[in-house]
Amino acid sequence: MTPGDTVTLLDKDGASVGVFFVKESKPQAVFGIFLPGSDYERFRGIFEEFASRVNSMSLAYLDEIEHKITAFGIHGVVDGRVIQVFDLQIFGENASLRLSPFVPMQ
Numbered sequence: 001m002t003p004g005d006t007v008t009l010l011d012k013d014g015a016s017v018g019v020f021f022v023k024e025s026k027p028q029a030v031f032g033i034f035l036p037g038s039d040y041e042r043f044r045g046i047f048e049e050f051a052s053r054v055n056s057m058s059l060a061y062l063d064e065i066e067h068k069i070t071a072f073g074i075h076g077v078v079d080g081r082v083i084q085v086f087d088l089q090i091f092g093e094n095a096s097l098r099l100s101p102f103v104p105m106q
């Protein structure tokens with residue numbers, strides 16, 4: 001991913017989560033701007049809950065929320081090519097994602 005790339009985000013059933021515009025790409029994550037898709041209302045609550053817990057440092061239930069987000073089966077489409085998306089985080093109009101699973105350092 002490079003700055004300027006556009007990723008269409010869809011769930012496992014093809015519902016439109018939104019569009020992710022890449023602003024910065026680092027080895028550990030990709031950062032950008034998020035524009036909600038036509039079906040985003042069905043996902044909004046869980047992403048807002050995640051952001052609220054992170055912002056308030058109330059991290060006790062983050063794993064549970066992350067599992068719910070993962071269950072949506074959100075993936076990306078770039079230039080007609082399907083890509084896997086991991087750890088999608090949406091904070092208003094800002095977002096980040098990973099292109100591979102996070103592996104904690106030992």
